[in-house]
């Protein structure tokens with residue numbers, strides 16, 4: 641299995657069709673053009689794992705603001721799961737993050753108590769186990785994922801994880817993270833504040849403090865659930 645960073649539009653398009661489309665609900669998947677435009681202007685990176693010429697897994701990252709990145713997608717095709725490809729891809733992403741001086745790498749994942757999962761789209765509990773093993777922590781915020789594409793709905797009942805945090809961003813002996821950096825990252829993810837509903841407003845308000853508490857991924861159930869708030 642070889643890992644490759646993609647810049648060629650045809651290769652990116654193939655990974656979109658063959659790895660991302662089968663792995664994520666359409667409501668949570670950005671458009672192909674969003675990926676292609678981002679790769680073109682350098683804000684989006686796609687790393688894929690190939691078995692021969694066939695893409696089997698991929699990681700997509702997006703620059704949110706200087707020094708802050710989002711792992712937008714990480715997926716291994718069902719038949720190849722459990723053989724270490726996802727871990728290898730994530731290692732590669734984390735190496736890139738450290739090399740380029742990025743201070744924060746975030747990821748959005750489903751809460752197991754809000755999302756049932758499926759054979760194609762994955763099991764939320766197994767996914768959290770995967771990220772916990774990778775040393776991820778959960779930001780103590782009622783996270784709601786903004787619509788991934790025009791016409792899609794926001795997805796409540798999500799968790800915001802941090803996979804890399806530079807020591808300079810940690811507060812309270814590592815128990816929390818600089819609130820200003822998190823608030824800026826949320827602004828980049830969520831866009832204009834004037835479009836906020838109550839859930840989005842509650843999320844931004846929760847980040848507006850000097851430091852946002854961090855929890856072990858295993859403690860995710862103690863994090864406030866955005867789907868419990870009024871729409």
Ligand SMILES: CC(C)(COP(=O)(O)OP(=O)(O)OC[C@H]1O[C@@H](n2cnc3c(N)ncnc32)[C@H](O)[C@@H]1OP(=O)(O)O)[C@@H](O)C(=O)NCCC(=O)NCCS
Nearest residue numbers: 714715716721722723724725726727762763766767769770
């Ligand atoms: C999560 C995922 C990327 C891991 O890739 P992988 O190549 O299977 O990774 P590894 O072999 O390195 O790690 C295996 C671990 O992945 C997790 N995993 C396995 N199958 C999974 C599934 N169907 N759904 C979610 N996570 C799964 C488990 O934690 C597993 O370890 P364990 O069951 O032995 O405890 C992959 O399972 C997947 O694509 N899932 C569906 C899409 C997804 O959930 N993406 C992440 C959200 S951005």
